[in-house]
Amino acid sequence: MHSSRSAARLASALAVAVAALALAGAALAAPAHRTGTTVKVTATEFKFVLSPSTAKAGSITFTIVNKGKLAHDFAIAGKKSALIQPGKTGKLTVTLRAGSYPYKCTVPGHAAAGMKGTFTVK
Numbered sequence: 116m117h118s119s120r121s122a123a124r125l126a127s128a129l130a131v132a133v134a135a136l137a138l139a140g141a142a143l144a145a146p147a148h149r150t151g152t153t154v155k156v157t158a159t160e161f162k163f164v165l166s167p168s169t170a171k172a173g174s175i176t177f178t179i180v181n182k183g184k185l186a187h188d189f190a191i192a193g194k195k196s197a198l199i200q201p202g203k204t205g206k207l208t209v210t211l212r213a214g215s216y217p218y219k220c221t222v223p224g225h226a227a228a229g230m231k232g233t234f235t236v237k
Contacts, residue, residue: 161228
């Protein structure tokens with residue numbers, strides 16, 4: 116009888132171990148959430164304020180808040196946000212390597228009036 120109790124304990128311990136491994140395997144197989152940087156871009160006439168003003172290389176989401184009285188957009192690295200109306204918010208996600216990236220508003224005359232700058236990725 117002593118050996119059947121040992122066998123039962125061993126079977127129980129093995130069942131717990133298999134369940135733990137199954138859970139760990141499921142967690143490892145689940146896609147990792149890609150974390151990136153979010154940069155708040157405040158647009159007014161006629162400037163942008165970016166916070167933070169630099170970011171690490173990788174996926175960067177620019178959240179553009181238009182606090183001006185005119186519609187603006189935000190362009191960087193060959194990508195452009197939608198036209199954002201006054202009081203509205205938009206997003207633009209880009210993947211950037213280390214370097215300096217010029218950005219601007221593409222509405223005619225806005226960049227020339229000051230809505231431009233350079234964003235640094237480290």
